Structures are given as structure tokens and as C-alpha cells.
Amino acid sequence: MTDVATSGTPATPATPAPPARGRPVTLGPPGPEPTANGRFEGFGGQFVPETLIPALEELEAEFRTAWTSDGFRAEFADLLTNYAGRPTPVTECANLSDRLGVRVLLKREDLTHTGSHKINNVLGQALLTRRMGKRRVIAETGAGQHGVATATACALFGLDCTVFMGAVDVERQALNVWRMQLLGAEVVPVQSGSRTLKDAVNDALRDWVATVESTHYCIGSVVGPHPYPWIVREFQRVVGDEARAQCLAHLGRDPDVVIACVGGGSNAIGTFTGFVDSPARLIGVEAGGLGIESGRHGASVARGVPGVLHGARSLFLQDEAGQILEAHSISAGLDYPGVGPEHAGLAAAGRAEYVSATDEVALEGFRLLSETEGIVPALEPAHAIGWLARAAGNEVPAGATVLVTMSGRGDKDAAQVAEILRLR
Amino acid sequence: MNLGPHLTARRDAGASLLVPYVTGGLGDDWTDVVRAVVDAGADAVEIGIPFSDPVMDGPTIQAASVRALEAGTTPTSILGEVRTLDVGVPLAVMTYCNLVFHAGCTRFAEALHDAGVDGAILPDLPLGEIDEWADAADAAGVETVMLAAPNTTDARLDAICARSRGFLYGVSLMGITGERDSLATSAGEIARRAKAATDLPVLLGVGISTPEQAADASQVADGVVVGSALIARLLDGAGPDGAHDLVAAFRRALDGD
Numbered sequence: 122m123t124d125v126a127t128s129g130t131p132a133t134p135a136t137p138a139p140p141a142r143g144r145p146v147t148l149g150p151p152g153p154e155p156t157a158n159g160r161f162e163g164f165g166g167q168f169v170p171e172t173l174i175p176a177l178e179e180l181e182a183e184f185r186t187a188w189t190s191d192g193f194r195a196e197f198a199d200l201l202t203n204y205a206g207r208p209t210p211v212t213e214c215a216n217l218s219d220r221l222g223v224r225v226l227l228k229r230e231d232l233t234h235t236g237s238h239k240i241n242n243v244l245g246q247a248l249l250t251r252r253m254g255k256r257r258v259i260a261e262t263g264a265g266q267h268g269v270a271t272a273t274a275c276a277l278f279g280l281d282c283t284v285f286m287g288a289v290d291v292e293r294q295a296l297n298v299w300r301m302q303l304l305g306a307e308v309v310p311v312q313s314g315s316r317t318l319k320d321a322v323n324d325a326l327r328d329w330v331a332t333v334e335s336t337h338y339c340i341g342s343v344v345g346p347h348p349y350p351w352i353v354r355e356f357q358r359v360v361g362d363e364a365r366a367q368c369l370a371h372l373g374r375d376p377d378v379v380i381a382c383v384g385g386g387s388n389a390i391g392t393f394t395g396f397v398d399s400p401a402r403l404i405g406v407e408a409g410g411l412g413i414e415s416g417r418h419g420a421s422v423a424r425g426v427p428g429v430l431h432g433a434r435s436l437f438l439q440d441e442a443g444q445i446l447e448a449h450s451i452s453a454g455l456d457y458p459g460v461g462p463e464h465a466g467l468a469a470a471g472r473a474e475y476v477s478a479t480d481e482v483a484l485e486g487f488r489l490l491s492e493t494e495g496i497v498p499a500l501e502p503a504h505a506i507g508w509l510a511r512a513a514g515n516e517v518p519a520g521a522t523v524l525v526t527m528s529g530r531g532d533k534d535a536a537q538v539a540e541i542l543r544l545r
Numbered sequence: 546m547n548l549g550p551h552l553t554a555r556r557d558a559g560a561s562l563l564v565p566y567v568t569g570g571l572g573d574d575w576t577d578v579v580r581a582v583v584d585a586g587a588d589a590v591e592i593g594i595p596f597s598d599p600v601m602d603g604p605t606i607q608a609a610s611v612r613a614l615e616a617g618t619t620p621t622s623i624l625g626e627v628r629t630l631d632v633g634v635p636l637a638v639m640t641y642c643n644l645v646f647h648a649g650c651t652r653f654a655e656a657l658h659d660a661g662v663d664g665a666i667l668p669d670l671p672l673g674e675i676d677e678w679a680d681a682a683d684a685a686g687v688e689t690v691m692l693a694a695p696n697t698t699d700a701r702l703d704a705i706c707a708r709s710r711g712f713l714y715g716v717s718l719m720g721i722t723g724e725r726d727s728l729a730t731s732a733g734e735i736a737r738r739a740k741a742a743t744d745l746p747v748l749l750g751v752g753i754s755t756p757e758q759a760a761d762a763s764q765v766a767d768g769v770v771v772g773s774a775l776i777a778r779l780l781d782g783a784g785p786d787g788a789h790d791l792v793a794a795f796r797r798a799l800d801g802d
């Protein structure tokens with residue numbers, strides 16, 4: 122668009138030309154590092170086959186350089202802005218607030234490209250993959266959101282992409298399987314173990330042991346061996362950093378309570394990192410499945426014990442001998458028997474609280490947000506909404522101001538929920 | 546009997562070492578399988594304690610682990626049966642570190658020792674994380690066998706060899722356990738580098754699938770670990786007799802007969 126006002130022709134209304142591209146979001150400064158051996162309050166570490174050690178060392182060195190390089194940060198910020206659609210808004214939920222007697226704000230990760238917070242991490246890791254000169258990317262996925270995000274970034278960057286997905290999840294997230302294939306990824310249904318997210322991570326690790334010299338493993342949450350929990354947290358903290366600034370601008374202060382759902386814990390840690398030095402209460406909502414007492418759930422902080430899985434020491438659901446138990450959740454993205462090490466550390470330090478919401482409560486949350494606000498949440502953050510709906514007025518005092526991270530949108534779950542409700 | 550001294554003496558006497566792997570709890574007769582492979586010429590036996598999430602294992606050993614776990618196998622039940630074995634060669638346990646940490650390093654190491662186990666192989670416990678376990682194992686008299694991979698750097702290889710007890714486990718290829726059509730080209734190279742770095746016996750494992758491959762591997766290495774090739778036959782119902790035949794064939798190939 123040319124500037125007609127200075128060319129002597131009749132003046133057009135003085136609206137400034139919109140920028141062709143958004144001004145890149147501002148990234149917070151690099152956050153605190155885990156200890157040298159990758160620990161958060163003793164959790165974390167690098168419990169992997171020897172074959173993977175050189176790749177983890179390379180990745181750590183690459184990330185360390187990249188994350189303090191202006192060029193890398195500018196490129197990441199540009200992708201987050203002009204490709205992923207950041208910053209995402211914070212939405213005031215007047216109707217829901219009226220209903221619950223607490224003031225509810227949503228951080229809208231559901232509005233990002235591909236529909237969940239997973240895109241933030243994946244764009245960062247795709248940039249790292251390119252820097253390391255690798256041509257192939259593998260990923261695990263539960264709900265399919267991380268798989269779709271990875272397949273998207275690989276399409277954009279021209280990388281080969283293989284996504285491991287438990288056969289059970291392939292079934293319940295059929296739409297996302299198709300989306301990944303459309304984007305050019307190969308989806309490998311995993312038949313081992315519980316055939317869900319845990320087993321998808323196992324098979325991704327097994328692939329990586331054989332292909333590590335040419336392949337980057339793009340882990341989708343703040344789990345796995347060091348440096349992954351640190352890298353993924355740094356790529357996701359844009360959620361919390363943005364939300365903190367938006368809350369300050371909108372409320373003039375921090376919210377009283379910050380809530381996010383916890384599978385592996387990436388949207389929650391991304392959110393919490395922005396508020397960890399604020400007075401806000403931090404609450405992670407885990408999958409309560411059929412109820413904690415039923416033993417069929419994904420509440421790893423509440424019911425897990427310290428152990429080692431997928432390369433890190435953290436909290437995991439285990440039997441008396443130390444065999445990892447299958448998790449259960451209506452939501453594929455929370456159907457994981459462990460939690461990222463930094464969450465185990467935050468729980469141990471008492472800085473964050475972890476609660477759970479059952480499948481039933483998540484379905485309540487799913488309907489409630491849809492009906493009151495016209496926002497259909499993914500089943501994962503529906504756990505956070507459902508928990509809040511029941512906790513408002515007791516664990517969360519009436520009148521409190523609450524920020525909830527809406528980590529993704531519900532399109533992927535519509536068919537599954539419709540089927541569940543139809544069968545009733 | 547100690548793992549390192551026994552294998553070293555056998556090597557120094559000119560033998561190529563043969564260490565078969567048997568999944569503990571795979572079938573009611575798994576201890577008979579251990580006896581059979583010793584009878585067929587094994588120099589030591591690696592006994593797997595199955596774990597729910599064995600990331601270093603391919604489909605064959607995964608299937609064996611699932612079968613053993615579904616039969617109710619636990620670390621305690623396996624060690625209880627190991628205690629009854631008196632086979633005349635050293636035994637090493639191979640498992641994943643969560644089972645060790647869950648029990649507690651000292652308790653687990655002492656349980657191994659009490660069951661008559663000489664060594665331990667923990668493929669997901671690399672050098673940087675080894676100390677807590679290895680110190681407990683040293684104190685209990687259990688030898689911790691370390692693994693080196695084809696992409697391990699020279700400096701790291703030296704440190705791994707220095708920390709390893711019993712023998713040095715050379716991973717023959719970039720990958721997980723499972724049968725392969727041919728011996729990886731990386732096998733000779735990691736064996737040669739490891740031999741230059743340590744006096745411990747150097748055994749190649751992962752992917753050693755046929756007696757011919759074992760014979761080739763032992764041109765450079767001091768011996769081999771044979772896992773999936775044996776487990777595949779056990780899963781097919783080969784039983785102790787079938788296991789004996791297969792291990793005897795490996796023995797003959799290694800002896801040059």
C-alpha cells in the first residue's frame with residue numbers, strides 16, 4: 122500500500138496502513154536452568170541408553186547457543202507471531218464468572234495455528250533441528266495435537282516426519298491421524314503395552330536409538346531426558362510470560378489463582394513459569410479418570426512414586442515391584458502415567474498444587490464452557506474447567522480471580538464426546 | 546564365582562566367550578533353560594528381569610518380557626529361583642534402572658548378591674547417572690557391566706571402561722536388541738576401540754544373530770552376548786533342548802569347529 126496522503130491527490134481517510142506482518146511477540150529472557158546434571162529439586166536427569174548420550178549433548182549445546190542468540194530468538198518470535206498467530210488473547214469470561222462466582226480469564230492457546238499450545242514447542246524444535254543439520258524428525262503423540270503440530274512444522278521446514286501413536290489413540294483421535302497424513306507425516310500405530318502415549322514414547326525412543334545421527338526426536342512435553350524438560354519449558358513459557366503481562370495490563374495485578382491441566386505438563390509449566398515469582402496460587406489439574414480410588418487414572422503427582430521412565434527421574438504410577446502402570450483418561454493427551462520432572466520438583470517444593478478431575482468432571486467442563494462462553498475446549502483443558510466449576514466457592518474462594526490456560530480447542534474431541542453422550 | 550576373573554581366565558586360556566541371555570520367568574522351565582545353555586558351553590549367563598517399558602529392546606525381547614510379566618514374574622520371584630541355580634558359571638542380571646531404584650540401590654545390590662548373582666547390566670543407566678548404583682553394587686560385591694556404543698567418543702570410552710566391572714559390553718550397532726541379517730560394520734570398530742582402551746574382556750552384543758556372525762565378531766572381540774536369537778526360539782517353544790542345540794551351535798562356531 123502506498124502513502125496517498127503525500128502524493129497531492131485528494132486525501133483519503135487517515136487510517137495508517139496496517140503492518141504487513143505482526144510485530145514479533147516479545148520473548149522473556151532465558152529462564153533458570155536446571156542443575157548441571159539436569160535436575161529440578163532432584164528430579165530429572167539422563168537415564169538413557171549410551172547411544173543417545175552424544176545426541177543429548179549436541180542438543181544441549183545447540184540449544185544453549187541458540188537460546189541466547191538474537192538471530193534465533195528473532196526467528197522464533199517471528200514464527201510464533203506470523204505463523205502460529207501469537208500473541209493469543211486473554212479472554213474475560215463474564216457468563217461463566219456469573220455462574221461460578223469467581224472471575225474467570227482464559228489464556229487462549231486454542232486460537233493458535235493447529236489449535237493447541239503444542240505448536241510453540243514444535244516451532245522451536247524445528248529451528249533447532251535445522252541448526253543441527255538433521256533431516257528427519259520423529260515424535261510421539263497422544264491426542265494427536267503434538268503429532269499434528271510436528272507434522273505442520275516439518276511440512277513448513279521440509280523435514281521428513283514420523284509420528285508414533287498408540288493404536289488406542291489412533292482409534293479415538295482419527296481426525297488428527299488424517300491431518301498428520303495430509304501434512305505428509307507417516308503415522309506409526311504402536312501396538313505394544315497399553316497402546317497409548319507411554320508406549321508411543323517407548324517406540325519413538327527405540328527408533329531414535331537406531332537413527333539418532335540423522336534424526337531429531339521432537340518430544341512433545343516437558344518429559345524425557347535432560348535437556349528436553351528444560352528446552353520444552355523455555356519454548357512454552359511464552360504462554361505464561363504473555364499471560365502475566367496481559368493480566369497486569371487488564372487487571373492491574375496478578376490473578377489470585379493460575380490453573381492448567383497436566384499430562385506431561387508442558388502447557389502447565391509454560392503457564393506457571395510466567396507466574397512462579399508472583400503471589401498467585403499455581404494449580405495443576407491431572408486426569409482423575411474413573412476416580413482416584415478406582416486406580417484407573419493419570420494422577421501421577423497425587424498417586425505416583427519417584428522412579429525413572431523415559432529418561433528422567435520423576436513421579437510415575439507403579440506397582441509394588443516398580444513396573445509402570447497404565448494410566449487411564451478420557452483424554453488421550455492426559456493418558457500418561459508420569460509427569461515432567463519440574464512439576465515433581467514444584468510439588469516437592471510446595472510451590473504448585475496438583476489436583477485431579479475425573480472423566481465425568483471433564484465432560485461437565487466441556488459442556489459448561491461450550492454453553493456459557495461459546496468456546497469448545499479440548500478434553501484436556503476441560504479437566505481444568507470442570508475442576509474449577511466444582512472448586513469455585515470452596516478450594517477456590519468466591520470472588521477470586523482465576524486464569525485458566527485453554528491449552529487447545531475441542532474440534533478433535535467432538536466426535537468422541539458426541540459418541541459418549543449419544544450412548545447415554 | 547566372580548564374573549570378571551572367570552571371563553578373563555577363560556579368555557586368557559584362548560577361549561572366545563559366549564554369554565547367552567535368558568528372560569527370567571519366560572516359561573515355567575526357564576531355569577532349566579539356564580542349565581541347558583550352560584551345559585551347551587556358555588561361559589556366563591545373562592538373566593533378564595523383565596520391565597514394563599524396555600526401551601533398549603526390540604519386539605522379540607519385548608514379547609518375552611510381556612509373557613513373563615503376565616505370568617506374574619517379579620524381581621523377587623526371579624531372584625528366588627536364581628538362588629536355586631548352581632550352574633558353575635557366573636550369572637549377571639540385565640534389567641532397567643527403575644526396578645533398581647524402586648527397591649533401593651543398596652537393597653537391590655544385596656538381593657543380587659544373596660541370590661548368587663555376580664554382575665548387573667543396566668542399559669538405561671549411563672555413566673553420568675551410574676554412581677549411586679555402582680557404589681552400592683561395588684559395596685555388595687556385584688560387578689556393574691557398562692555399555693559402550695559405536696558413537697561413544699574416545700574420552701567417554703576410557704571413562705566407561707574405567708567404571709566397568711566384569712566385562713565391557715560393546716553395543717555392536719546403532720539400535721536396539723533384535724535379530725539382524727548380517728553383522729553390523731560398526732561391530733568390529735567398537736570392539737577394536739574398546740580392546741585398545743581396557744584389559745577387561747570385551748563382548749559384543751545386540752544383533753548377534755547367528756553362529757557365523759558370532760564367529761566373525763570374535764575375530765576382534767573377546768566374545769559375544771546372544772539374546773534375541775535365543776529368545777525367538779524360546780518364544781516358539783524350543784524349550785531347554787532347543788536352547789541347548791542353538792547355544793551348542795554358537796559354541797562350535799566360536800571354537801572354530
Ligand SMILES: Cc1ncc(COP(=O)(O)O)c(C=O)c1O
Binds near residue numbers: 263266267502529
Ligand atoms: C490440548 C492439549 N492440552 C494439554 C495436553 C497435555 O500435554 P501437556 O501436559 O504437556 O500440556 C495435550 C496433549 O496432547 C493437548 O493436546
